[in-house]
Amino acid sequence: MAIDREEIEKIATLARIKLDEQQIPQVTQSISDILALVDQMQSVDTDGVTAMANPLDATQRLRPDEVTERDERDAFQGIAPNAESGLYLVPKVIE
Amino acid sequence: MQWETVIGLEVHVQLATQSKIFSASSTQFGAEPNTQACALDLAMPGTLPVLNQQAVNYAIMLGLAINADINPLSVFERKNYFYPDLPKGYQTSQLEEPIVGPGVVNIQLPDGSHKAIRIHHAHLEEDAGKSLHEDFHGMSGIDLNRAGTPLIEIVSEPDMRSKEEAVAFAKKLHAIVTCLGISDGDMSQGSMRFDVNVSIRPKGEQTLGTRTETKNLNSFRFMEEAIVLEVERQIDLVEDGLKVKQETRLYDSDKKQSRSMRSKEEANDYRYFPCPDLLPVAIAQDHIESIRQSLPELPDAKQQRFIDSYGLSEADAAQLCDDRATADYFEIVAKETDDARLAANWIMGELSAKLNRESIAISHSPITASQLAKLLLRIKDNTISGKIAKQVFESMWQEGSDPDDIIEKQGLKQLSDSGAIETMVDEVLAQNPDMVDEYLAEQVEKKKKKKFNAIVGRVMQASKGKANPGQVNQILQQKLSR
Structure with missing residues (x-):
């Protein structure tokens, strides 16, 4: 399955990845190659096989509902680019 | 369309x-x-x-x-x-x-x-x-x-x-x-x-x-x-x-x-x-x-139980079962007063109006279920009238104190001494002969009732709301039918 330029641009936007103009043909080619591999895998007959959510033959372990974390805000905010009044500051985003 | x-x-x-x-x-x-x-x-x-x-x-x-x-x-x-x-x-x-x-x-x-x-x-x-x-x-x-x-x-x-x-x-x-x-x-x-x-x-x-x-x-x-x-x-x-x-x-x-x-x-x-x-x-x-076994009572079952064992209407039961805190509050008041109807009326009326007005959840109500129950018991044993109870309720809300203390301190005890009430009735009748005449002259049943109630109102006023309204009614009835 081939993928077109328009779709590559849309995926890049969703993933917040900036692609240079000259990168686009190469990325388009790489992803098309991957999709070709997927196509090939899809030709395998999987009727009656349940989709697998995880390759490990194991299930999730649960933890008791207890608070064991301490407040380490100062340490975390010490390495943050910008913090004030206990808040992490980020470029303004309003939808 | x-x-x-x-x-x-x-x-x-x-x-x-x-x-x-x-x-x-x-x-x-x-x-x-x-x-x-x-x-x-x-x-x-x-x-x-x-x-x-x-x-x-x-x-x-x-x-x-x-x-x-x-x-x-x-x-x-x-x-x-x-x-x-x-x-x-x-x-x-x-x-x-x-x-x-x-x-x-x-x-x-x-x-x-x-x-x-x-x-x-x-x-x-x-x-x-x-x-x-x-x-x-x-x-x-x-x-x-x-x-x-x-x-x-x-x-x-x-x-x-x-x-x-x-x-x-x-x-x-x-x-x-x-x-x-x-x-x-x-x-x-x-x-x-x-x-x-x-x-x-x-x-x-x-x-x-x-x-x-x-x-x-x-x-x-x-x-x-x-x-x-x-x-x-x-x-x-x-x-x-x-x-x-x-x-x-x-x-x-x-x-x-x-x-x-x-x-x-x-x-x-x-x-x-x-x-x-x-x-x-x-x-x-x-x-x-094992979780199914330990599930608490659900709203539908609770509502049905409120109807069956407290004799509430479907609408009242539904409203009280709207949330767990209200249902629990009601059950305490109903049990302590042994009067589910009275408890329901006060919780859905006076209490919820007040909670809504001040945007307080019932779980944070300044008047606890037991305190409200105590107040309602004072209505039931005729210590105070329903009207005075609203006044006591207000004070309880403000001060968070015990209803008995408030009744005592503000002298709100209902007057049930029939001699004293009779004296008051006599005074009111003597001061308002025109009301009495109008009442006696009235022929239309509905209007007559209204005029009677106006006189009851005067007596209640004279007693500062403390006279037992039932007794006032009864005594006045006797006096006016002579």
Whole structure:
């Protein structure tokens, strides 16, 4: 399955990845190659096989509902680019 | 043209766990910003989520309460989107294999009729943090205390046809989760939030119209307002020959307006995939059964019991069972006064009016159930009249003190000494001969009754409301019929 330029641009936007103009043909080619591999895998007959959510033959372990974390805000905010009044500051985003 | 409204709800309920869904940080509301956000909540590299057992149990309880199947193997997935209050770049949620399968919630409408609303599924997920957009020199402030708080999202089928049905459904879910004790249900703290999907179609049409989703409504009233507004907007569009666009909208409860937030085709591509950091969650049948055994009484059963054992009307029982705290409060007052009707009247009347006016939850009522019971007992033993009781209630609310102390201190004890009342009646009759004459001359039964009551009023006034109204009536009746 081939993928077109328009779709590559849309995926890049969703993933917040900036692609240079000259990168686009190469990325388009790489992803098309991957999709070709997927196509090939899809030709395998999987009727009656349940989709697998995880390759490990194991299930999730649960933890008791207890608070064991301490407040380490100062340490975390010490390495943050910008913090004030206990808040992490980020470029303004309003939808 | 006649339009039909079609509504589906997505309800986010914060689960009342101590710690977060994937980390051992506290979920307590109101802490200093970011003091309850650990390395995992901040999405630091190298951290791994570990699922909270209690969040799973709460989800199972909800599933059982709505007659849903519990998925023996449910799967967490990553819902990818970018927003600063979601530092991982994805929300850990469920999609293909949610923990709770299809179920049903029965609602009762204001006209007394019943309707079953189907639940599509309910899934576990984590809450995001909070963005504060004011006052940071053009930057936004991020508080991640809420990030990772466990939520269960309950998704209904588009089975509701009016705002009344939507509100009844939302209230019923609130009653269920508070009865189960899986959420505190405190809407003012965001413990329950609604996304409303609304579409319209010509009456009789079978296919659904294009829907919009209004997000993040945090009260029943705002939800109702948003529905009214959206239905009007869509009808206007269609009647002007335009099309409803599928989009997400935000409702501004101050301005009573809504606006488009983003169009679906652009941003709604969340690229879900199974979360590689979490294994499938297996739930054994015997675990489900043991939870089933320990389920508390659910709102429908409670309502029926209130009707059967307290003799309440269906409407009263329904109102009292709206939330667990009110039902518990009622049961204490009813038991301590041995008068369910009186208890119900006061709780639904005086108390709830006062709580509403001051926006206080009944669980934080300044008058406890036992104190109210004590006050009502004073009405029953004729220490005070119902009218004076309202005055005492007011003082109890202000001062938080014992009703007996207030009655004593303010000298409000009801006057039941028939000699003293008789003296008062005589005085009033002597001072108001014209009223007496008018009463005696009146022929029309209804008017006569009114004039009689006016004289009773004067006597009550003279006694500063303390005379026993029954006795005043009786004595006055005797005097005037001579």
